Amino acid sequence: MTTTVFIAGSRKISRLPPEMETRLNSIVEKGFEVVIGDADGADAACQSYLADRGYANVTVYCVGIKCRNNAGKWPLRQVEAPPRARGFEFYAIKDRAMAKIATHGLMLWDGQSKGTLANIKNLTRDQKPVVVFVSTTRAVHTLKNERDLSELLKGSTASERPSVATLFDTAG
Numbered sequence: 753m754t755t756t757v758f759i760a761g762s763r764k765i766s767r768l769p770p771e772m773e774t775r776l777n778s779i780v781e782k783g784f785e786v787v788i789g790d791a792d793g794a795d796a797a798c799q800s801y802l803a804d805r806g807y808a809n810v811t812v813y814c815v816g817i818k819c820r821n822n823a824g825k826w827p828l829r830q831v832e833a834p835p836r837a838r839g840f841e842f843y844a845i846k847d848r849a850m851a852k853i854a855t856h857g858l859m860l861w862d863g864q865s866k867g868t869l870a871n872i873k874n875l876t877r878d879q880k881p882v883v884v885f886v887s888t889t890r891a892v893h894t895l896k897n898e899r900d901l902s903e904l905l906k907g908s909t910a911s912e913r914p915s916v917a918t919l920f921d922t923a924g
Contacts, residue, residue, distance in 0.1 A: 756785040758850045760871050761794020761860030765887055768797050772860055772885050776801055779858070786810045787829075787850045790820040791843070794860040794868075799823035815846040840866065847871050857882030863889075876901045 757779055768776075776798065779786060786802065789795045790812055802810055803824035810826040812819060815833050822828065831846040847867065851857070851874035861868045861884055875882040876898050884893045884904065895901050 753855065754785055755782070755856060756787060756854045758854035758857045758871065758875065759786055759788045759795075759798050759859075760791075760847065760850070760857075760868060761798065762862035762865035762868050762887070763791055763793030763795075764862050764865065765794045765860055766792070766797055768794075768801055768860070769885065769887065769890065771890070771892055772798075772858075773801060775858055775883060775885070777805075780805055780807050783809060784856075787854055788812055789843075789846060789850065790814045790822065792821065796821045796823065798860070813846040813850050815843060843867065844870060848874060851875050851878070851880075854880060856880060859884045860887060861885065862887050872901060873898070 780802070786809060788799060788810060799812070799821055800823045807824070810824055811829050812822045812826050813829045813831060815831045819828055831849045833842050833845045837845065844867065847870065851871060854875065857871065857875040857880060859868050859872055859882060861872070863886055872882055872884055872895065876895050879897050882895050884895060886893065893904050895904060
């Protein structure tokens, strides 16, 4: 079975910490397939890092008519959205497609991004290992299931908990 890594992260993060670069270097060295979104922030930063290394084993997932970022001019996978989809739901469609095809995840999370948290949830729900780098604490967590995710979220701040509760009520 081919290893396919779903790489994503918070739009508020535009610079990669060294710990994330180390993980990306490992993916490149091992020749893993990468699926990544087209969002600004962490997606664009990871794309730039991989493009600068000339890594070719990448597919960029987009939704809608135009792809926002494709630093390496890699193959595109455009995912169709229902006509009335907007905002979070519009972009979550491509994220769910990447989580489905991936065997592993690598997430750069600011501790607040609902989209990144939904990606983590989708991967752990299917018991796909996901490495989560939490930028606010500079901690790296390897999650293998929903119980591991629950343990990670126990450490979230009170201001983050409402979005976490909303996620578990509405995303899926």
